Amino acid sequence: MDKLIVEVIEKYKDDISKRWKEKLEEQEMMNNLQVMSKDLYQKTNEEFLGLIYSHITVKYNESNDKILEFAEKLINMGWNLSYLTQGLQTFRRTVLEVLFEKVSVNEKALDTYQEVDRWIDPLMNGLMDASSKNWQNTLSMQKVALRELSAPLIPVFKHISVMPLIGTIDTERAKLIMENLLNGVIEHRAQVVLIDITGVPVVDTMVAHHIIQASEAVRLIGATCILVGIRPEIAQTIVNLGIDLGQFPTKSTLYNGIQTALSLTNRQIVEV
Structure with missing residues (x-):
């Protein structure tokens, strides 16, 4: 200065x-x-x-x-x-x-x-x-931090785990979901995995593709994937886009998905 x-x-x-x-x-x-x-x-x-x-x-x-x-x-x-x-x-x-x-x-x-x-x-x-x-x-x-917390695989019964998804799914997050999913299946010795998309606002072709890839990866390591939380508007979008989710079971609610998962592991819900 x-x-x-x-x-x-x-x-x-x-x-x-x-x-x-x-x-x-x-x-x-x-x-x-x-x-x-x-x-x-x-x-x-x-x-x-x-x-x-x-x-x-x-x-x-x-x-x-x-x-x-x-x-x-x-x-x-x-x-x-x-x-x-x-x-x-x-x-x-x-x-x-x-x-x-x-x-x-x-x-x-x-x-x-x-x-x-x-x-x-x-x-x-x-x-x-x-x-x-x-x-x-x-x-x-x-x-x-959000990515690490937004795709956990949670064991709910023996050999049955749930992955609740919330928010939009882009390519980067899809990779994290796939990684957590496969590591969790092995860690928890899961035979059935329920992917809950209740909190996913939009399921377009790209999101469906990522879900199908995740399901196929789970199948390759010896487990079964069930897609749950399909709301009516999501179902309509999937049909309109011509997306084929027939490779794995789909259920409208988590409760119905758990019933199917228990059946696949030779168990059932009994009211007492």
């Missing part, structure tokens, strides 16, 4: 800090104030302001890394990205305000604006990138 601007910032540091904090409170930009103590908010402001000042005097890479670490910490704690971006924008406006008040820079006003922007803009871009990466990582972890 230009030497004159740095000198002005250091000389009027207290004034700049006071104005910056007042502007933040005036803007009421922090919704977090409703759920956190005033002391924590003020402490965070002090830390943020200290990092901004260090960015002026310390080597760029070192100070930039510290600001990004600070940003990541706040985002992980649930703070809004707007606190960081608006905080920097407010600091820029405050610095320019003080410069034009305290120093005669009117003749080169455009140069002054550009100099301050060249200092602030990389920080803004870094914050946006860090936030985007954090969001993408969080989304990826959520997707992995």
